[in-house]
Amino acid sequence: MEEEQSVAKLPLIEAECSARLGISNIDYDQDQHGGVGSLDSAGAPVETRSTAVLCICTFAAACAAFTGGCLASYSSLAESGIIADLGLTVTEYSVFGSIMTGGAMLGAVISGRMTDFIGRRRGAWLLDLGRLSLGIGFGLTCYVGPVYLAEITPKNVRGLLMSISQSMTGYGASFTFLVGSFVTWRSLAIIGCIPSLLLLLALFFIPESPRWLDYIENQRLQQNSDDNVLNLFRRKYLHIVIIGVGLMVVQTSDGLCGFLFYMSEIFDSAGISSTLGFILVAVVQIPSFVLTAALIDKFGRRTLLMASATGQCLGCFLTGLSYFLQDVDWWKEASPILALIGVLVYMGSYAFGMAQIPWIVVSEILPINVKGSAGTLCNLVNWFCSWVVSYTFNYSFSWSPTGTFFIYAGMCGFGVAFIAKLVPETKGRTLEEIHASLTHIMQ
Template identity: 40%
Template structure:
């Protein structure tokens, strides 16, 4: 809500704009225009640099998630791992990521956004080194646990940092880079893992956090966090770095201070408060979308893609894994473009229909192989189903649930609600990734048909429960949900 001072400031700016055509000294006007452009370019450059450094954490997230897909066969042979041991190795990352995500808010509020990213990088580097030097399951699992804890912190602090440093007009576009870089990291692991050993791939995983730590030396801390903890001088310096040395930051600084004061006045909601009748519907929507996102099978298929293609009849699984990796990035970009054109709800429906179809085709292909029918076509059908699945997931179900989650919760319950939703998401990721190998050994076609069934549930849930949030204010979204 605009204050009286904001209105006066706006009126004054309006009068200045009206007066500009009547200023005789055109040289001053040109000079001022060039100076403004230079300030804008300088501020955008620092925001872009800061974003580029932060999304190294997102790149690390994707690299860690994608690590198991191309390495399963070699790791199992070299370290003599059983199906249960590899299932634990693949899935333990989700347990530690869950812990990291739950504790990340407190960490980021205590040591700052940059401090949280640095701490996360230390955990990731330690984890990758443990995996690289592993001679057995214990060291392997320890390393995977450490990297998982690190990416759990990244999953919270990277989008928060980007949102807090970005100008309003750039915030939406810059925050979506987080999801793009996660997909890019996953694709890099898929592609590079087909040509290097699992130990070499672990060393490559060290690169993003190392780059992030170096980059942190050259970017400012979040001005909003500095204001929140009362470090006023550093707050002013950080905001000026991000907006330009000669930019007028007083209006934005006042707005940040006013927002912090208003937030401090709001009651702090706990988990039990989320079950109040006023909030139960957005909680159901947020939690339901995360359940649907995970139970469509994404982490099972993503973690073990190479073995799926081998089971389907491909000699090494590498060609399918490469195709999987190459599809993710461009389709994710298409989804980002469509997000504010078509809307959130339609993307979710298209995406869930596509994922449902993809896993149904894959399950049907495995059924044909089990019945010794259409053996010449079944492997192609299985691979096509997996690729349809990942393309459909990338265009909507990957990013949209997180965006809707940020839009549907009232401000004073976002902390508690966000923690609950993240916990449900990582818990679902663990269940699917841990059980996937056992399910495949039980029945390949049954596994994918089960995921297809959850796809149908997702379609029904989106139709019945999820509102369209595109172009609506927080108040309008709340009115829509509660109507």
């Protein structure tokens, strides 16, 4: 009975969220939600105003994601210049390459509670302070952005807008690969400040999440909450936590940070021009991100995730095979081409879904009453796995390039199985419908 009442309230919740933002949800009756010809209190068309609000909100989240992409790929471009100018050893550069993920773990620890305490919009203001420690800023915004967009966008365009925003991480990486091929590592660091300034400006024009406002209001009235770490392991939420944490492990344990942070070393050891390799990676990734945004609400999250993980598995296998051919001294002339194809397949496949969809799904499946602690846990796991991969990649690569990439191919294969078995499809459903279906599974 309680579940039926909850489901019955879903249109009202969705309508209230739309009203608070000035967004007309086209999934409902236009007469009830200010259809195309309606005017707001200022006399402006509701549809025009709501589109502008969503565009600004998406732009703000996209700037945060773009900055993160620049940060993630920076060390890959800067590796040779930094080592040459500063004379770093392998160990010292491994610390440099992985220290951002350490800072991101600190940001992850406070991200969930922070978003519940001061809201989604103002949480991103801390990015400016986070520039003092890039990892902390990235750890904050990579969670705040998807949650904010998930809570403000109508269900019929949620996947599209969130995919566009999250794809900006890849666009930032591609931008860094292209620009970094022609400028010094110091100039590249300065250029990376531009999207942060744009984000700072956009924050003056975006509203607060209506779902968070309702949550805070209910908290004041009820004076109770399920939002603590211990409650995450109750039967009611355990299934959701497993999905969220599992997706974070799948996204980061497939060797991505190794590819991003040490791509120049991969190209050099395979006998490929780093400049050519970086440009080709950028060229391959951009259409993959566009394709994901176009298809995510048509084919769904699960289908694209499985296709992406399968492609990553193939890319890791081909890259490992190229080094194996070098090891056995057989068909060595084909090894550089095979390594390049492997890297391009991997990065293109990552851009096709794994880059953005795990964060989209996590922000959709977490109930708002545990979103703070659950989001912190998922974010922390994500960055811990990223730190492990980025710190150990140089050592494992020195031990055996072949073995390193075959191990990551196995992790990608595990990701395919995990997604097929546990990850739900969330396209075309309100957040409340998603939460009701997942919590019902464990009751």
